[in-house]
Every structure is written in C-alpha cells, then in structure tokens.
Amino acid sequence: MxxxxxxxxxxxxxxxxxxxxxxxxxxxxxxxxxxxxxxxxxxxxxxxxxxxxxxxxxxxxxxxxxxxxxxxxxxxxxxxxxxxxxxxxxxxxxxxxxxxxxxxxxxxxxxxxxxxxxxxxxxxxxxxxxxxxxxxxxxxxxxxxxxxxxxxxxxxxxxxxxxxxxxxxxxxxxxxxxxxxxxxxxxxxxxxxxxxxxxxxxxLVANAFLAQRISSINSISALCEKTDANVDEVAKAIGLDSRIGPKFLNASVGFGGSCFQKDILNLVYIAKSYGLEEVANYWDQVIKINDYQKQRFADTILSTLYNTVAGKKIVFYGWAFKKDTNDTRESAAIYVADALLEEQAEIVVYDPKVSEQQIYADLDRLNTRSEQENRRLLRVSKDPLDSVDDAHAIAVLTEWDEFKTLDWEKIYTKMLKPSFVFDGRRILDSNKLNGIGFKYYRIGES
Ligand SMILES: NC(=O)C1=CN([C@@H]2O[C@H](COP(=O)(O)OP(=O)(O)OC[C@H]3O[C@@H](n4cnc5c(N)ncnc54)[C@H](O)[C@@H]3O)[C@@H](O)[C@H]2O)C=CC1
Ligand SMILES: O=C(O)[C@H]1O[C@H](OP(=O)(O)OP(=O)(O)OC[C@H]2O[C@@H](n3ccc(=O)[nH]c3=O)[C@H](O)[C@@H]2O)[C@H](O)[C@@H](O)[C@@H]1O
Incomplete structure (x- = not known):
C-alpha cells in the first residue's frame, strides 16, 4: 500500500x-x-x-x-x-x-x-x-x-x-x-x-512451483554429497536450458518464510477435499523434502562433531528465513536449532536484524522444552566475532552478505580445534576457509 x-x-x-x-x-x-x-x-x-x-x-x-x-x-x-x-x-x-x-x-x-x-x-x-x-x-x-x-x-x-x-x-x-x-x-x-x-x-500454484524448484534442487544436493557432484555445477548446467531457467535453484538448508509451506499445505488440503489424493500427495512431497533437508543439515552437524554435541558451543550465523529481512517465520534456523538443542548443544545466535526477543519467541512456540531451558541452552549475541570464542562449530543459516566478508582468520584463532564451519547457504569461499584450516562443509558437495 x-x-x-x-x-x-x-x-x-x-x-x-x-x-x-x-x-x-x-x-x-x-x-x-x-x-x-x-x-x-x-x-x-x-x-x-x-x-x-x-x-x-x-x-x-x-x-x-x-x-x-x-x-x-x-x-x-x-x-x-x-x-x-x-x-x-x-x-x-x-x-x-x-x-x-x-x-x-x-x-x-x-x-x-x-x-x-x-x-x-x-x-x-x-x-x-x-x-x-x-x-x-x-x-x-x-x-x-x-x-x-x-x-x-x-x-x-x-x-x-x-x-x-x-x-x-x-x-x-x-x-x-x-x-x-x-x-x-x-x-x-x-x-x-x-x-x-x-x-x-x-x-497458490505460483508459490507451489517456486517451492517445488527449491525442494527439487535440495533433493539433488543430498545426492551430490554422496556422488562427488557439485550442486551449483548441476544447477548451472540444467539452468542454462532455457526451458528450465537459472532462477530459484540455490540449494539451501531449506526454504522458510510465512507463505511457501502454508500455501502448499492449503493446496494439498484443497486437492484432498476434491478427492484428488494423488495431486495432494504430489505437492505434499515438496514439504517433506524441505523438512528432510533441515533435519539432514542438523544430522550432518551432529555426525561430523563425532556424534555428540552435548555441551558443545555451536554458533549460528543468521536466524532470518532469508537475507535482508527481519522476518523469521518458518525459518530453517528455528528447526535446526531445535534439533541440536534436543542433543543438548549450546547455541549462540548472531543475526544482524533479528531481535533476541523474537528468537526466543520462535523457539518457545515449538513447545519442545521449557522456556527456561531454551534460555539456558541458547544465547543471542550482538557481535559475530565475540560469539565465536571457544566454539566448536559455526553454522551459516541465513545468506547475509556480511558473513562473506568477516575476518575468518581471526575467527579461526578464537575457535576450538578442529574448527568446523557448516554452510547451509553455500555463500562462503571454500578455498579460503580450507586454506585457513577450517573443516568446511557445505550443502550439496562432498
Ligand atoms: N509477507 C509476504 O511477503 C506476503 C504475504 N502474502 C499474503 O498476505 C497476507 C498477509 O501476510 P502478512 O502481511 O505477512 O501477515 P501479517 O500477519 O504480518 O499481517 C497481517 C495483519 O493483519 C492484521 N489483522 C488481522 N485481522 C484484522 C482485522 N480483522 N482487521 C484489521 N487488521 C487485521 C493483523 O493484526 C496483522 O498486523 C497473507 O495471506 C499472506 O499469505 C502474500 C504475498 C507476500
Ligand atoms: O506469497 C508470498 O509470501 C511470497 O513467497 C515467496 O517470497 P518470500 O517467501 O518472501 O521469499 P523467497 O525469495 O521466495 O524465499 C523463500 C525461501 O526460499 C529460500 N530459497 C529461495 C530461492 C532459492 O533458490 N533457494 C532457497 O532456498 C529462501 O532462502 C527463503 O527461505 C515468493 O517468492 C513470492 O513471490 C510470494 O509473494
């Protein structure tokens, strides 16, 4: 308006x-x-x-x-x-x-x-x-x-x-x-x-098609990790086909936002209400792959950190569902954090635009544990560098541009060794991070 x-x-x-x-x-x-x-x-x-x-x-x-x-x-x-x-x-x-x-x-x-x-x-x-x-x-x-x-x-x-x-x-x-x-x-x-x-x-259909592209490429990202293929190379190769097109093929930790999931669920419900079970199941799969992708990212962090994150400090870079917004509705970060908190990880969140109050409200809404427990296990930081002292790992959950230009050498010196980075948005320079000494994982690449 x-x-x-x-x-x-x-x-x-x-x-x-x-x-x-x-x-x-x-x-x-x-x-x-x-x-x-x-x-x-x-x-x-x-x-x-x-x-x-x-x-x-x-x-x-x-x-x-x-x-x-x-x-x-x-x-x-x-x-x-x-x-x-x-x-x-x-x-x-x-x-x-x-x-x-x-x-x-x-x-x-x-x-x-x-x-x-x-x-x-x-x-x-x-x-x-x-x-x-x-x-x-x-x-x-x-x-x-x-x-x-x-x-x-x-x-x-x-x-x-x-x-x-x-x-x-x-x-x-x-x-x-x-x-x-x-x-x-x-x-x-x-x-x-x-x-x-x-x-x-x-x-509804426009949102369903957009979300479907993300789930499609995210499903392929899991396959890339098993086969030494690189999901960006695959996305580029298919996207150059003008019938497919290059947009909305960025593999990620999963789509969030207030609308994609809500609108697809609604489409599924409408199809079911007209007795179109196959149509409903087809679109429901887009949500299932998205849930799988968020869980898969949390599982990768857990298995890479030697199958235990209890008491380990993991820093989240980003909480918003995408960059350049303070909106956190259905953000993948919420669900990844919840899965890791279930494993008793200690999480510190840094996001340039999301308030501490909002982060706790998002977690509390899930009702997985008490509000006190959420505040005991998760802390919110206002500085991306202060938060990383003695951290075991950093997980990138939102593609904020500022994460690309952080002083990664300095961050490395502050963290425990081995220092892990899990890039759920594929925004960091892998050569640079590996060169510094990080154990760098990103979605869609082995
Ligand atoms: N957020 C987005 O980017 C987009 C949202 N939409 C659609 O737009 C609609 C609104 O979305 P958001 O703005 O994100 O929701 P929102 O929840 O941020 O805002 C809705 C507002 O409506 C107000 N409201 C509720 N009942 C009212 C009433 N009876 N009289 C006056 N105000 C009332 C609420 O207090 C709230 O401030 C949804 O249907 C959403 O799917 C569509 C495209 C993009
Ligand atoms: O109905 C709505 O609310 C709106 O939903 C989406 O817009 P929005 O959710 O604001 O943002 P998107 O850019 O679509 O991103 C949604 C999610 O998908 C993720 N995404 C997007 C693109 C991509 O290639 N990969 C990917 O993981 C984003 O990070 C984000 O979490 C649609 O793009 C809008 O056209 C629509 O109006």
Missing part, C-alpha cells in the same frame, strides 16, 4: 490494523522503528506518509470513506478443528468481511490481497450480499507476488499483476478501476485480467 501511495499521489491510502502497536510503529517519527525491515521501504514511507499515506486504527472510519478496500490480513494454517495443520484459517478474512458489511453505506470494490484458497471470494460475497443495506460490492482477487527482502523492487517492477473478477459489467468496471491504479507505473501488458477463481488458484 505504501508503494501504491508513493506512485499515485492523488489516491489517499489508509492502512488500518487492529494491532495498535504496529500502527504506532508505522507512525513513528523515527523511520528506523518501522515494524518491518525491508530495503527501500523507509524512503517510500518517508515520501508518502502524511501526504496521501496514513496509518490508523480507526477501521470503521476507513471503511466508510473508502471506494476500494484491500483485505490483506493474515491467513495462517489452521491450528484447530477441521483441516487442522493444512487448511487456511479464514477467520480473520471473515471478520474483515463482516466489518465491511456492517459499516459500508455506499458501493465498494473489495479486493482479496491476502493469499486465499480458491473460491473464497464466494464466501466473502455471501457475507457482504446478505447485509440487507443494498450496498453493491464487487469482489476482486489481486494476489501479491512480492518476495521479502526485495519487496520494493518487486512491486516497482512487477513481472505481472493479476486481477481476477466477474465478467459482468460491474465486474469488468471494477477490474478496470484497479488496473488503472497499477497503470500509473506498470505497462498495461503486465496487468493480467482473469476470472476470480483462476486468480485465486494461480497465487
């Missing part, structure tokens, strides 16, 4: 949220305190905020004044009841729809920006159309394809924008109205108009 406000000074954008703390942070005069760390976002907010971009907790007033409403609330995996562990929890979406239905006095275009199961628009429409106040609602699906860490660039130069809506005159007019906003900065050819159901489903 900040980018829309930035690019369209004539449109008044109000972002509302029930979370007062978040809205307060979005309004903080110190732009360092915005609740999300995202390169370039600060400048966009600085330009638009107070001009035509506003952050507020007065949801009813914003609904009343709006011509268009983007529903962008969270749609997490259900943790209870039918579909627990797979289906998307739509309670926040429904609450929004009910709120809009209660407050709206004139016609509105309601846009699904959240990622939703196919056919959710029908449920939203039913709620909105049964209010009895004769307001006409047009429902559009406009899924978001930005990736965290590169969000601003992804939005400014989107490959495509997808707008799904009815083919009635009202639906067509609504699609055009939304398209005209994006046309302020994107060529018309990149704005794809479809029916609602194709749009909803395309979002």
């Amino acid at each position: 900040s980018v829309i406000a930035f690019k369209c000074p004539d449109i008044r954008v109000t972002v509302v949220d029930i979370n007062q703390e978040r809205i307060k942070a979005w309004n903080d005069t110190d732009l360092e305190n915005l609740p999300i760390y995202e390169p370039g976002l600060k400048d966009i907010v600085a330009t638009a905020r107070g001009r035509n971009l506003f952050f507020s907790t007065d949801i009813d007033q914003a609904i009343d004044q709006a011509d268009m409403i983007f529903i962008s609330v969270n749609t997490p995996t259900k943790t209870y009841g039918k579909g627990k562990g797979q289906a998307a929890d739509l309670k926040y979406i429904e609450l929004c729809a009910r709120n809009i239905a209660r407050v709206a006095k004139d016609d509105k275009i309601v846009i699904e920006k959240s990622t939703l199961p196919v056919r959710t628009a029908q449920a939203i429409k039913n709620i909105l159309d049964n209010t009895g106040n004769h307001v006409n609602f047009e429902i559009l699906s406009n899924p978001e394809f930005l990736a965290e860490g590169t969000a601003i660039n992804d939005l400014l130069n989107a490959d495509r924008v997808l707008i799904g809506g009815d083919s009635t005159p009202g639906g067509e007019a609504a699609k055009q109205a939304l398209s005209s906003i994006y046309e302020n900065w994107l060529p018309k050819e990149r704005i794809l108009l479809t029916n609602v159901w194709s749009s909803e489903l395309s979002k």
Whole structure:
C-alpha cells in the first residue's frame, strides 16, 4: 500500500490494523522503528506518509470513506478443528468481511490481497450480499507476488499483476478501476485480467512451483554429497536450458518464510477435499523434502562433531528465513536449532536484524522444552566475532552478505580445534576457509 501511495499521489491510502502497536510503529517519527525491515521501504514511507499515506486504527472510519478496500490480513494454517495443520484459517478474512458489511453505506470494490484458497471470494460475497443495506460490492482477487527482502523492487517492477473478477459489467468496471491504479507505473501488458477463481488458484500454484524448484534442487544436493557432484555445477548446467531457467535453484538448508509451506499445505488440503489424493500427495512431497533437508543439515552437524554435541558451543550465523529481512517465520534456523538443542548443544545466535526477543519467541512456540531451558541452552549475541570464542562449530543459516566478508582468520584463532564451519547457504569461499584450516562443509558437495 505504501508503494501504491508513493506512485499515485492523488489516491489517499489508509492502512488500518487492529494491532495498535504496529500502527504506532508505522507512525513513528523515527523511520528506523518501522515494524518491518525491508530495503527501500523507509524512503517510500518517508515520501508518502502524511501526504496521501496514513496509518490508523480507526477501521470503521476507513471503511466508510473508502471506494476500494484491500483485505490483506493474515491467513495462517489452521491450528484447530477441521483441516487442522493444512487448511487456511479464514477467520480473520471473515471478520474483515463482516466489518465491511456492517459499516459500508455506499458501493465498494473489495479486493482479496491476502493469499486465499480458491473460491473464497464466494464466501466473502455471501457475507457482504446478505447485509440487507443494498450496498453493491464487487469482489476482486489481486494476489501479491512480492518476495521479502526485495519487496520494493518487486512491486516497482512487477513481472505481472493479476486481477481476477466477474465478467459482468460491474465486474469488468471494477477490474478496470484497479488496473488503472497499477497503470500509473506498470505497462498495461503486465496487468493480467482473469476470472476470480483462476486468480485465486494461480497465487497458490505460483508459490507451489517456486517451492517445488527449491525442494527439487535440495533433493539433488543430498545426492551430490554422496556422488562427488557439485550442486551449483548441476544447477548451472540444467539452468542454462532455457526451458528450465537459472532462477530459484540455490540449494539451501531449506526454504522458510510465512507463505511457501502454508500455501502448499492449503493446496494439498484443497486437492484432498476434491478427492484428488494423488495431486495432494504430489505437492505434499515438496514439504517433506524441505523438512528432510533441515533435519539432514542438523544430522550432518551432529555426525561430523563425532556424534555428540552435548555441551558443545555451536554458533549460528543468521536466524532470518532469508537475507535482508527481519522476518523469521518458518525459518530453517528455528528447526535446526531445535534439533541440536534436543542433543543438548549450546547455541549462540548472531543475526544482524533479528531481535533476541523474537528468537526466543520462535523457539518457545515449538513447545519442545521449557522456556527456561531454551534460555539456558541458547544465547543471542550482538557481535559475530565475540560469539565465536571457544566454539566448536559455526553454522551459516541465513545468506547475509556480511558473513562473506568477516575476518575468518581471526575467527579461526578464537575457535576450538578442529574448527568446523557448516554452510547451509553455500555463500562462503571454500578455498579460503580450507586454506585457513577450517573443516568446511557445505550443502550439496562432498
Ligand atoms: N509477507 C509476504 O511477503 C506476503 C504475504 N502474502 C499474503 O498476505 C497476507 C498477509 O501476510 P502478512 O502481511 O505477512 O501477515 P501479517 O500477519 O504480518 O499481517 C497481517 C495483519 O493483519 C492484521 N489483522 C488481522 N485481522 C484484522 C482485522 N480483522 N482487521 C484489521 N487488521 C487485521 C493483523 O493484526 C496483522 O498486523 C497473507 O495471506 C499472506 O499469505 C502474500 C504475498 C507476500
Ligand atoms: O506469497 C508470498 O509470501 C511470497 O513467497 C515467496 O517470497 P518470500 O517467501 O518472501 O521469499 P523467497 O525469495 O521466495 O524465499 C523463500 C525461501 O526460499 C529460500 N530459497 C529461495 C530461492 C532459492 O533458490 N533457494 C532457497 O532456498 C529462501 O532462502 C527463503 O527461505 C515468493 O517468492 C513470492 O513471490 C510470494 O509473494
């Protein structure tokens, strides 16, 4: 919404949220305190905020004044009841729809920006159309394809924008109205108009295909480690085939982030609910390989450190699910740490953007051990070099650029010998590290 406000000074954008703390942070005069760390976002907010971009907790007033409403609330995996562990929890979406239905006095275009199961628009429409106040609602699906860490660039130069809506005159007019906003900065050819159901489903499928590429290359990384093949060489060799393409083939300790797993689980659930067991099993395998990859990385650390890590200090470089974000949702680091803590390892975490409070919250949420035990076994450090004294091993969990240029000679002198480095992101220079004397392992290479 900040980018829309930035690019369209004539449109008044109000972002509302029930979370007062978040809205307060979005309004903080110190732009360092915005609740999300995202390169370039600060400048966009600085330009638009107070001009035509506003952050507020007065949801009813914003609904009343709006011509268009983007529903962008969270749609997490259900943790209870039918579909627990797979289906998307739509309670926040429904609450929004009910709120809009209660407050709206004139016609509105309601846009699904959240990622939703196919056919959710029908449920939203039913709620909105049964209010009895004769307001006409047009429902559009406009899924978001930005990736965290590169969000601003992804939005400014989107490959495509997808707008799904009815083919009635009202639906067509609504699609055009939304398209005209994006046309302020994107060529018309990149704005794809479809029916609602194709749009909803395309979002889930796009994430499933992206995640599938990572699981595919990660499965091959395990094979490379057994066969003396090098996963980067394999990725390059296959990626040069223009039908396959080079992107999203970086082997890693496993994909994280709030969406890939959630959206694939949702796809699996939808396929099952239509009786398509084979389809469901096919996509479920993408998650299974991802879990396997995280476990495999933890197992490699354990077996390399002579099958015991109890009382051994292992330093984690990185906790975020990818570089250039402070988001840790479903980060591989959480699960690798949990597996090693089960072995009584002593972990020290250094991440340039993630807070200590967040790291403990991530671990506590797993409920594997008591909160006290998590704090006894895991410490958070603010300095990548101070943390490595007497460490047995360093594990790289996030591909932050700064890890490449650390003083690795100095780090080596501080660690116990033999000094192990486990590179879950393949970002370090193997010749250099081996030259210094490290025992260097990286995913996808023997
Ligand atoms: N994070 C990302 O990079 C992307 C997220 N998405 C989708 O966007 C949606 C939101 O994702 P995030 O922003 O990451 O979630 P989030 O959990 O960070 O933010 C959702 C916000 O909605 C607020 N909220 C919940 N119920 C509300 C209500 N009734 N009224 C007003 N505010 C309410 C919450 O307080 C929270 O601040 C999800 O469906 C996700 O799949 C899609 C593409 C990218
Ligand atoms: O629906 C969403 O939320 C978004 O999910 C992903 O974006 P995001 O999760 O923010 O970040 P990605 O760049 O896709 O990375 C996801 C995970 O995969 C990992 N990854 C990515 C690429 C790769 O080659 N290898 C790999 O392990 C990353 O390190 C990260 O843990 C999609 O890329 C976005 O298009 C989508 O809008």
